[in-house]
Amino acid sequence: MATLSLLEVVSLFAVAVGVVTLGWRILNSPLYAANDAHWSVKFTGAWIWWQRVTEKEAQAVHDAHVRLGPVVRLGPKELSINDVDGGLKPIYDGRLPKTNFYDVASSYGEPPMVAIRGEKQHQMRKRLVAKPYGKSTLMHDQAWNAEQSRLADELVKALDGQLKTSSDIELYDIFYAWAVTTTSAYIFGANAGSNLLCNIPEARRVREEYFTQRTPQFISAVLPIPTIFRQWTGTQAEIQWIWQSQERAEKALQSAPKQTSEDQWTSVYSFMKTSISPETSKQGPPAAQLSARETAIVSSELQDHMIAGIDTSIAALGACAWLLSLESNRQWQDRLREEVKQVPTAASFAQLEQLPVLNAIVKESLRLFPPVAGGQPRVTDKPVLVGPEGHRVHVPAGVKVHTQALTLHRSEVFERPDQFCPERWLDSSSDRVKEMERWFWAFGSGTRRCVGEHLGLSNIRLAITTIWRTFETRETQKTKFTVGKGTISLPLPNGGDFIRLHVKRVGS
Numbered sequence: 001m002a003t004l005s006l007l008e009v010v011s012l013f014a015v016a017v018g019v020v021t022l023g024w025r026i027l028n029s030p031l032y033a034a035n036d037a038h039w040s041v042k043f044t045g046a047w048i049w050w051q052r053v054t055e056k057e058a059q060a061v062h063d064a065h066v067r068l069g070p071v072v073r074l075g076p077k078e079l080s081i082n083d084v085d086g087g088l089k090p091i092y093d094g095r096l097p098k099t100n101f102y103d104v105a106s107s108y109g110e111p112p113m114v115a116i117r118g119e120k121q122h123q124m125r126k127r128l129v130a131k132p133y134g135k136s137t138l139m140h141d142q143a144w145n146a147e148q149s150r151l152a153d154e155l156v157k158a159l160d161g162q163l164k165t166s167s168d169i170e171l172y173d174i175f176y177a178w179a180v181t182t183t184s185a186y187i188f189g190a191n192a193g194s195n196l197l198c199n200i201p202e203a204r205r206v207r208e209e210y211f212t213q214r215t216p217q218f219i220s221a222v223l224p225i226p227t228i229f230r231q232w233t234g235t236q237a238e239i240q241w242i243w244q245s246q247e248r249a250e251k252a253l254q255s256a257p258k259q260t261s262e263d264q265w266t267s268v269y270s271f272m273k274t275s276i277s278p279e280t281s282k283q284g285p286p287a288a289q290l291s292a293r294e295t296a297i298v299s300s301e302l303q304d305h306m307i308a309g310i311d312t313s314i315a316a317l318g319a320c321a322w323l324l325s326l327e328s329n330r331q332w333q334d335r336l337r338e339e340v341k342q343v344p345t346a347a348s349f350a351q352l353e354q355l356p357v358l359n360a361i362v363k364e365s366l367r368l369f370p371p372v373a374g375g376q377p378r379v380t381d382k383p384v385l386v387g388p389e390g391h392r393v394h395v396p397a398g399v400k401v402h403t404q405a406l407t408l409h410r411s412e413v414f415e416r417p418d419q420f421c422p423e424r425w426l427d428s429s430s431d432r433v434k435e436m437e438r439w440f441w442a443f444g445s446g447t448r449r450c451v452g453e454h455l456g457l458s459n460i461r462l463a464i465t466t467i468w469r470t471f472e473t474r475e476t477q478k479t480k481f482t483v484g485k486g487t488i489s490l491p492l493p494n495g496g497d498f499i500r501l502h503v504k505r506v507g508s
């Protein structure tokens with residue numbers, strides 16, 4: 001019988017110790033208490049990585065929750081929790097830090113607010129942008145309200161222009177143009193934004209580029225590429241406009257630095273520019289000219305806001321348009337039209353916020369197809385208890401945890417969760433509405449909740465009011481909407497069409 005050399009004995013011993021240690025760790029991991037999304041998740045993160053690369057993450061995690069309950073293990077050190085008290089509270093109200101997932105939003109070597117991990121740095125950055133996005137600013141800024149009415153007229157003209165050639169219109173082009181025009185106007189100021197609404201063929205060209213360029217860029221976001229080699233996922237054309245808008249905003253400020261909000265709203269750019277010095281220099285008044293680092297911070301931040309605002313708004317508008325155009329939802333289109341006729345065409349933020357049917361439709365669309373449908377990852381920096389009663393899991397430090405709107409929004413708190421039922425927000429008891437509100441998570445929660453929520457909602461409400469006051473829409477054979485790519489809700493293209501609807505003018 002052959003005898004083993006000393007080296008072989010030592011090697012075998014090392015392998016045996018490795019196997020036993022690994023087995024011991026796997027069996028004793030506190031995450032053992034969670035149900036596994038796939039048999040392999042105890043040993044490797046390959047299953048969830050594959051879902052990410054193939055852009056099926058949100059749906060795959062949702063299916064796992066449906067099969068396995070509120071706490072699901074996605075990898076050796078990764079959990080998804082579908083609960084308010086046992087998920088949103090410990091993770092997001094508990095201010096667990098973000099993971100490096102958000103690094104992809106950084107440009108010019110400067111992380112924007114969404115990617116800043118330290119709590120103090122995040123608070124400092126938020127002070128530079130929170131005021132212009134505040135509800136009270138948006139509600140009371142008369143110059144911005146007047147600009148929105150002007151843009152609403154442009155929206156009607158854009159639809160009329162499309163109707164001259166066909167009654168079947170790709171509304172996605174219109175929504176893309178609307179989102180770019182309104183978001184860039186607010187961020188960069190009067191005449192500085194990109195007026196795509198006046199050029200729908202160009203909007204279509206860029207929107208097509210956007211969809212073809214996005215997939216490889218998204219994949220790069222989930223591959224282990226060092227941050228320095230990543231650029232934010234905007235397309236070439238988008239980045240170009242954002243630069244041009246920023247240049248125009250800067251020129252406008254140089255030529256009329258003292259312009260007040262009586263004739264012009266305070267753009268996010270000008271607010272940021274005058275408040276940024278304390279972040280970089282700690283003393284002295286704000287400089288008229290930004291330093292190179294300050295320019296990089298402002299550009300990275302606002303580039304991210306543009307992309308964040310556009311992606312989410314077109315997803316929300318697309319879902320809403322599609323749902324309203326289904327034959328089975330016809331009554332909601334009629335009720336909406338009746339309601340919006342009660343306010344003037346130049347309705348203000350405050351007036352639109354008060355319309356119950358409009359807001360129930362918007363909320364229900366965001367519930368069924370939340371633009372940010374997938375998990376918002378955080379990492380435990382201390383031991384944390386997650387999960388509802390009966391499903392509790394003690395999570396040690398260093399574990400990735402998240403919750404996703406797609407699954408929260410299909411909880412049993414919502415009766416018939418897969419159906420479009422705006423009436424749930426109108427006719428339910430106040431206790432029930434409160435409970436549904438707790439589970440409604442389209443804008444996230446905690447200190448990292450969406451800062452652009454009120455701007456996004458006001459632009460969405462205005463587009464919906466403007467379109468369905470004047471036009472009627474019907475589904476065509478080609479329309480199809482689903483929770484699309486990866487973690488965001490998007491219509492899936494069908495023969496090149498996204499939201500092609502039959503449009504008819506019914507109002508003056």
Ligand code: HEM
Nearest residue numbers: 113114305308309312372376442443444448450451452456
């Ligand atoms: C329907 C419209 C919108 C939806 C559904 C939405 C959704 C969200 C969600 C879920 C988050 C949290 C992300 C996370 O923590 O992982 C977020 C964050 C953020 N959103 Fe929005 N968003 C919308 C519109 C906008 C607009 C219009 C802007 C700006 C123009 C904007 C800018 C941001 C920024 C800067 C953050 C990061 C906040 C922080 O980390 O403190 N969003 N958004």
